[in-house]
Amino acid sequence: MATLARRLFKVTLFLALFVLSVLYVRPYPYEWTESESNAYWAASDWLGVRDPDDLYYMVWVTIELIVAALAYVAILKLWRWYRTR
Numbered sequence: 001m002a003t004l005a006r007r008l009f010k011v012t013l014f015l016a017l018f019v020l021s022v023l024y025v026r027p028y029p030y031e032w033t034e035s036e037s038n039a040y041w042a043a044s045d046w047l048g049v050r051d052p053d054d055l056y057y058m059v060w061v062t063i064e065l066i067v068a069a070l071a072y073v074a075i076l077k078l079w080r081w082y083r084t085r
Contacts, residue, residue, distance in 0.1 A: 013075065018068040025067050026060065 032040065040052035049055045 010072075010076075014068060014072050017071045017075075018064065021064040021067040021071070025064055 037052070040055060044050070044052040044055045047055065
């Protein structure tokens with residue numbers, strides 16, 4: 001039972017960190033410059049994605065997942081370090 005509680009806590013922690021990264025890591029403003037627009041069009045054509053906005057969202061979701069995973073790992077390492085003291 002304790003293992004299930006730990007796993008649920010870890011999943012909840014990761015989801016909370018992901019939601020926080022979605023809220024605070026986003027780049028603003030959303031408007032692209034001409035060079036960014038050309039880069040996204042070229043990358044979306046190269047990858048076979050129809051709409052460059054879809055590519056933009058996938059890039060930022062990936063970045064947000066990486067940020068959430070790094071924060072998760074840091075929190076767990078800090079917790080283990082604190083527990084051993």
